[in-house]
Amino acid sequence: MLTNEQSAQTLPELAAPAVQPETETMTGAVATLQALLAEGVDTIFGYPGGAIIPIYDALYDFKEQLNHVLVRHEQGGIHAAQGYARSSGKVGVVFATSGPGATNLVTGLADALIDSTPLVCITGQVFAHLLGTDAFQETDIINITTPITKWNYQVTNAEEIPEALAKAFYIARSGRPGPVLIDITKNAQQQKHDFAPYVPCTHIRSYRPVPIVRPEYIREAAALINQAKRPFVLWGQGVILGKAEQEFKAFIEKSGIPAAWTILGAGALPTDHPLNVGMLGMHGNYGPNVLTNECDVLIAIGMRFDDRVTGRLDKYAKQAKVIHLDIDPTEIDKNVATTVPVWGDCKETLPLLTALVEAKLHPEWHERFRVHMEQEVDAVIREELFPTSEEMTMGEVIQQLNELTEGEAVIVTDVGQHQMVACRYAKLNKTRSNITSGGLGTMGFALPAAIGAKFGTPHRPVVAIIGDGGVQMTIQELGTIMQTGVDVKIIILNNRFLGMVRQWQELFNDRRYSFVDIQSPDYVTVASGYGISGKRVEARAELKQSLHQMLEHPGSFLLEIMVSKENNIFPMVPQGCSVAEIRLR
Amino acid sequence: MSQQASIDRQEYNITAYTENQVGLLNRIAIIFSRRKINIESLNVSPSEIEGIHRFNIVINETEEVVGKLARQIEKQIEVLKVYYNTNADVIWQEMALYKVPTDVIAEKAIVERLLRENGARAVVIRKDYTVFETTGHREETDNLIRVLQPYGLIEFVRSARIAIIKASDGFNSKLREFERREPSTEPAENEYLNSRDKVFTM
Structure with a gap:
């Protein structure tokens, strides 16, 4: 390794007592990556930029050990890391630069905090001597992210890096997990320091992750x-x-x-x-x-x-x-x-x-429970899964998918009507099979999260189910799929509406459909522009065979399915009502 | 906010023991501001134990809300322990400084008597002005403002409240507990769970 030569020169001169652990001279950037390796990290989702160039420079020599996935937007990066963490149970790791790179993480951090997802996000920061001067791409990301991180810390000196990262990983994964952000100034990344061997953190005196059971x-x-x-x-x-x-x-x-x-x-x-x-x-x-x-x-x-x-x-x-x-x-x-x-x-x-x-x-x-379920089947479920109407329902897509995957797939959903349908009807045999943005309800979550989920569990099929609204929020991540060749199956349930808001407007706002009529591009053409195969399904007769084609396709595949425009999700507990007042229609 | 809730509101003294860490003040402050709760008084200073700071925070709230806030503060990584108490459960003081023209005091015997009655002590005496200091409850320090106002009070400042918990055994033994790597065999301590009846009713 690059730094071994340097340490070989400096070490003998130390003449330290035999018990003293051997130190190694390296830059803060290299120490950052060594810490990640020591924590068992294998995958990083990131996007380079000026203030994090030293870490990316060091990464050039770690390409064999650390798989860096270049995303198309930092929000995509952090959602991918969430998908990775949720599917694998490991800590998701994100790299982003200062300023806009860091602020683009905000939605993902809020999402990960409310859904208790373990993440360590490392952001570059301007040189320590420039802090507070409105330097180029300087943003006070520590204060911005304080309410949306379990812990955050700014490193301004290379010496602090191993301890800060050890604490970051310990805090992210212990107790109720959550996201941690470590902001590292550029000088700390560049600075050389004599580092002692990495020691994982196992105790912080002011933090007790697991209580003693009474x-x-x-x-x-x-x-x-x-x-x-x-x-x-x-x-x-x-x-x-x-x-x-x-x-x-x-x-x-x-x-x-x-x-x-x-x-x-x-x-x-x-x-x-x-x-x-x-x-x-x-x-x-x-x-x-x-x-x-x-x-x-x-x-x-x-x-x-x-x-x-x-x-x-x-x-x-x-x-x-x-x-x-x-x-x-x-x-x-x-x-x-x-x-x-x-x-x-x-x-x-x-x-x-x-x-x-x-x-x-x-x-x-x-x-x-059985009697209530029978009522629900009669009122809602049968027609949703086996519709007699001409138009396709979201439910029948999930039903057909269940029959083909037999509940073995990891289902990643976005936010809205399709999410509720997928959560209600998807068959799940295994744990860590349902990845969705629950607490924050982040549209645009599914496509990048599915990419991350596949990296987290490469041996399982990953199916992203996304609405025509949400997919347009992070559609740029098709580029990440293209470049990495990651195998993600993408189902777009297109009802040509922002369906959940439309449902509320129908039920509670007198059908005043205010800005929910959303147009889509030709998704199959968009996918093909990224070298991803795809197909549009408009008729029930093609549905099962198309789903089969998607699942059997080697590599990623985008399936756009045209579903009924104005279906509502029932049952529904209207906002402000008790659970007992749930409506079947 | 229901009417009942506003009746149940009273002053609470929140005491937090924390690590001395950059950014922690903000982390604690936003727990209040996110619920649009105003901090009436805030004092942060080193505790009797080196490296550990003590926050004294005063807010006007119901016990239900204060209990939740205290737990959310204690949840922060660098916070060791949080207590909350009503005014009846603490001994509290605020300090105040008053700057008055020296000639007025020198010439008017009544002012000197008023100062003495209010327990004021001269901190600095200069030819042009004198600075007096008192400590006490809000009403007491307020009272002296009123007294001095007719005699040309130039400037006034009051500190945040500091409060000692009547029932506290101090933090030294608790800290040893925190520093232990192995969890203690004693039941997990969580004052909120110990005194559940007082904590929360829907």
């Missing part, structure tokens, strides 16, 4: 569950982030409790599992919403009672005793008052709880 709360929770006649489990992404899918399944199967999921929790328990009763929230399933207000004990596991899940809070599960399992103490009692707070890592708390709960089946209670 046995009395486990006992109280188990007692409540054992007395319950109508217990109901709500699970969220915490089960996936805690890698506690097996522990969760064991708990559910022993206690026999019906379980419903938030959209970020989807897939932690397979779609077909008999105790999986469906999706929660505004466009969730009928039974899980209605019966939330009839259960006697509500057990929330790794979820945060988002307003899209709870609807009107003062009419939410008021009859129920609430047990809340969460690693983040700020979530407990934040929106819903709990009877028993089980503060801890659910990988640890679930087995403790499973040991104390009695094996039950709750057949009558399950029957209630």
Whole structure:
């Protein structure tokens, strides 16, 4: 390596005592990359620029060890890193330059914070002596990103780099994960320093990522569950982030409790599992919403009672005793008052709880869910998945896709109607199969996130499902697909509207369709310009065969599917209504 | 904000022990500003322990909101511990400085008596002006402004509030706990969960 020669010259002169660890002289830029390697990083999503040139220069010598994916826009870079992190469970890494490069990360950071995605973003910054002078491409990215990062730090001296990055990775991945931004001034990247061997961070005295479980709360929770006649489990992404899918399944199967999921929790328990009763929230399933207000004990596991899940809070599960399992103490009692707070890592708390709960089946209670599901099938689902209308529905596309992938694909969705349809109907056999922007609702998320998801799980098929609005927000990332040859299947569900807003305007604003009529380019031609094969489907007769063609195609493929213009997503809990007031039509 | 909530609002003293880190003040301040809550008083200074700073923050809020804010502050990486207390649970003081023309005090005996009655102490005496200092509650320091105003008060400044928690055992033992690499076998400490009844009712 480049720096070995330098260190070979300087080391003997140190004449240090034998116990002192060997130091190595290198630039801050090289130390940055060495830190990434020590943290097990293999993929970086980034875009170079003036203030990060020294790091990119060092990267030139690390091409064999670090796969740098050149994106087309920094927002695409950070969403790709999110997709990578969500599909693989590893920390996503992003490089961007100062100023506009850094500010383009803002949406992704906010998205990653609210969806608890572990990221380490490294931004270049102007020379330390220029800070505060309005230098070229200077932006105060630390202050801009303070509310949207779990932690951030500005490095102005090469010496700080290993410790800052060690803390960054530790903070990003531990406890409730989240995004971290490290801003490195150009002088710190260039500066040479005698670095001691890299030491990963395992402790920060002011930070306690994992609380110690209190046995009395486990006992109280188990007692409540054992007395319950109508217990109901709500699970969220915490089960996936805690890698506690097996522990969760064991708990559910022993206690026999019906379980419903938030959209970020989807897939932690397979779609077909008999105790999986469906999706929660505004466009969730009928039974899980209605019966939330009839259960006697509500057990929330790794979820945060988002307003899209709870609807009107003062009419939410008021009859129920609430047990809340969460690693983040700020979530407990934040929106819903709990009877028993089980503060801890659910990988640890679930087995403790499973040991104390009695094996039950709750057949009558399950029957209630089944009856509600039958009503929903009659009112909504059958027509959505097997339509009798001439126009294609989004649901039938997902249904056909399920039949072909058999639930083995990673489904990446954007935001809007297609997202709700995909989350409701996609069959998911495995965990980490549903990647979507849940908390922030970021249109433009899916295309870059799918690219990242494929890099994170290269052995699994990755299908991006995107609306005609969202795809136009980050369509430039087709260039990233072109250049890297990454195999991503892209389905555009084109209803020629910004469908979700149009649905609200139809239902709540008297059909005043204000600026939701959006035109699209010829996506197949656009794709072909990027060297990506594609096809447009306008008739049901071609649908299945086209999906098959897409999935079998070697490499990326774009499938534009023309669906009904004015379909609405039902069921729906209108904003300001209780979950029990969910509408089937 | 419901009527009940505005009735339940009162002054709370938030005490936070933190690392001494650039940018942390902003990280804490935005927890209030994002909810459009005004900070009435803010004091940040080194604590009795080297390297650890103590924030004293005063806000007017309901206990429900203060509890959530305290937890969100404590969640920040570089914050060690957060407490919140009503005024009844703390001993608090503010310091005030008053600049008045020296000739007025020299000539008017009543002013000297008023100053003495209000516990004021001369910090600097110059030919043209004198600076007095008092400490006390807001009403007390306010009162002296009113007293001195007719006698040509030139300038006034008041410090942020500092508060000592009546029930606190101090932070030294707690810090040792934080510095331990291995988690303690004692039940996890989270004051909010310990005193749940007082924390939150929907």
